[in-house]
Amino acid sequence: MNATNGTVTGNEMINGINVTALRGTLDAVRCNTNIGQTKWSVATDWLGGTASRTRVAGCDINGQWIERPFEFVSDEPHQLCGTNTQPNPQEYLLGALNACMTVGYVAGASLMGVELESLRIESEGNIDLRGFLGLSKTIPAGYDEIRYTVHIKGNGTPEQMRKIHEMVIATSPNRFNLSQPIKLSANLVVEDGR
Secondary structure, eight states: OTTTBBBBOSEEEEETTEEEEEEEHHHHHHOOOOGGEEEOOOEEEEEEETTEEEEEEEEEEEEEEEEEEEEEOOOGGGTTSOSSSSSHHHHHHHHHOOOOOHHHHHHHHHHHTTOEEEEEEEEEOOOOHHHHHOOSSSSOSOOOOOEEEEEEESSSHHHHHHHHHHHHHHHHHHHHHHHOOOOOOOOOOOOOOO
């Protein structure tokens, strides 16, 4: 591997990524856009109070169902009527942003032949509870801004690290999702509770 010119040969593993396989995926999607079609979904059930359990059954990549039997529980702090036993939805949202960008930094570094020593992303945002609690029509219910700082260390040059950073800004799905207006289509099913 050569971090200076970004070349990788063979089935080389860099940062835990099989770079040959990653390049193969890039080439396959470049040649056939259908291969790059994905669908992600979750189902969330109320557990009582402010707690909920979200289940992942799987995802669809290129028309192929991939089983992913995972779940996570969400709750709120005591101050928001929760039990303070699980992360809340905002913490999961920020964590999902960081985790998505982390994949981008690691993949980008690996493609450039840069070995990372450490990577940490710190994110934060402010929410005025008057919007969330419906006490003001002029205060947003969510974030006006999310601020994040990326700490990255490896054998890459400052220019390579800057290119990786710019690539993540341009291609991270969750960064895109939080930085752009996205159409949300809601459907309500009222079940007979009598």
